[in-house]
Amino acid sequence: xxxxxxxxxxxxxxxxxxxxxxxxxxxxxxxxxxxxxxxxxxxxxxxxxxxxxxxxxxxxxxxxxxxxxxxxxxxxxxxxxxxxxxxxxxxxxxxxxxxxxxxxxxxxxxxxxxxxxxxxxxxxxxxxxxxxxxxxxxxxxxxxxxxxxxxxxxxxxxxxxxxxxxxxxxxxxxxxxx
Amino acid sequence: xxxxxxxxxxxxxxxxxxxxxxxxxxxxxxxxxxxxxxxxxxxxxxxxxxxxxxxxxxxxxxxxxxxxxxxxxxxxxxxxxxxxxxxxxxxxxxxxxxxxxxxxxxxxxxxxxxxxxxxxxxxxxxxxxxxxxxxxxxxxxxxxxxxxxxxxxxxxxxxxxxxxxxxxxxxxxxxxxxx
Numbered sequence: 001x002x003x004x005x006x007x008x009x010x011x012x013x014x015x016x017x018x019x020x021x022x023x024x025x026x027x028x029x030x031x032x033x034x035x036x037x038x039x040x041x042x043x044x045x046x047x048x049x050x051x052x053x054x055x056x057x058x059x060x061x062x063x064x065x066x067x068x069x070x071x072x073x074x075x076x077x078x079x080x081x082x083x084x085x086x087x088x089x090x091x092x093x094x095x096x097x098x099x100x101x102x103x104x105x106x107x108x109x110x111x112x113x114x115x116x117x118x119x120x121x122x123x124x125x126x127x128x129x130x131x132x133x134x135x136x137x138x139x140x141x142x143x144x145x146x147x148x149x150x151x152x153x154x155x156x157x158x159x160x161x162x163x164x165x166x167x168x169x170x171x172x173x174x175x176x177x178x
Numbered sequence: 179x180x181x182x183x184x185x186x187x188x189x190x191x192x193x194x195x196x197x198x199x200x201x202x203x204x205x206x207x208x209x210x211x212x213x214x215x216x217x218x219x220x221x222x223x224x225x226x227x228x229x230x231x232x233x234x235x236x237x238x239x240x241x242x243x244x245x246x247x248x249x250x251x252x253x254x255x256x257x258x259x260x261x262x263x264x265x266x267x268x269x270x271x272x273x274x275x276x277x278x279x280x281x282x283x284x285x286x287x288x289x290x291x292x293x294x295x296x297x298x299x300x301x302x303x304x305x306x307x308x309x310x311x312x313x314x315x316x317x318x319x320x321x322x323x324x325x326x327x328x329x330x331x332x333x334x335x336x337x338x339x340x341x342x343x344x345x346x347x348x349x350x351x352x353x354x355x356x357x
Contacts, residue, residue, distance in 0.1 A: 130331030
């Protein structure tokens with residue numbers, strides 16, 4: 001009898017305030033959450049292709065760009081080193097080396113547009129001085145790829161559109177600057 | 179100074195109040211089902227959002243991943259975290275950096291980072307075996323999660339070491355910049 005009385009006296013937990021708090025907390029946490037969308041820049045190491053030409057026909061290969069990121073600006077050359085190196089000076093040399101905005105990316109992108117218009121390959125060989133920070137390297141690759149290029153919107157097997165300039169990157173340390 | 183209409187209104191209110199006092203208060207019943215439905219939807223959405231990325235990138239403490247306009251999504255690969263303090267792989271601090279942000283010379287043989295190479299080679303062997311078991315080709319992809327101040331020389335050493343451990347594809351992890 002005593003047991004039955006105890007069972008009758010059991011009260012249900014009042015979940016209403018808990019649910020109220022939960023419903024407020026979930027949107028608050030969602031809003032407070034810092035969402036950093038991660039992306040990737042695909043790069044390739046230097047390739048050493050020792051296999052000869054597949055056929056007797058002369059292998060016609062487009063000119064390729066080399067970019068060297070120095071502490072005092074960019075140096076642009078070509079893979080056959082036929083032309084004089086093109087130098088792009090710093091945008092603001094008073095800024096610290098760790099500040100990527102010290103470089104003139106607009107001038108670099110302009111040069112990239114001109115070179116692509118001159119039928120250069122979309123492959124770019126990138127090298128830098130050992131002290132160059134990764135943020136500068138990434139900003140350089142952004143400028144070389146083109147500010148209007150959106151590779152993330154491409155479907156599988158789709159070719160990048162013309163607004164994508166030098167989108168295929170080969171990191172080639174030790175290649176120097178011409 | 180109240181008007182007749184106002185007095186009538188007050189009287190009606192008082193009458194209503196009197197009437198309510200006599201009635202038993204109604205107990206509100208909470209519809210838990212709809213609330214649980216909403217919470218289930220939110221939790222499922224969040225889990226799906228987190229689970230959709232093939233690789234979960236969690237930068238190490240104090241590490242700032244560089245900003246970029248690149249919008250290419252991260253593909254499946256093995257992440258290596260390189261901060262100004264240490265190189266971290268598989269949640270282990272593999273190599274410490276010195277005050278200048280360079281790799282500890284004791285861990286370096288030329289460009290090869292010995293302790294990192296050992297772990298990467300082991301990882302490559304495991305991944306190759308798994309791919310063979312699945313009948314797929316091993317991609318050998320490394321995701322370099324570098325600090326924004328990471329020096330190019332260190333980056334080259336890490337890439338060289340990964341290359342020696344037979345990793346063939348590299349991606350720099352970046353934080354997508356708006357616009």
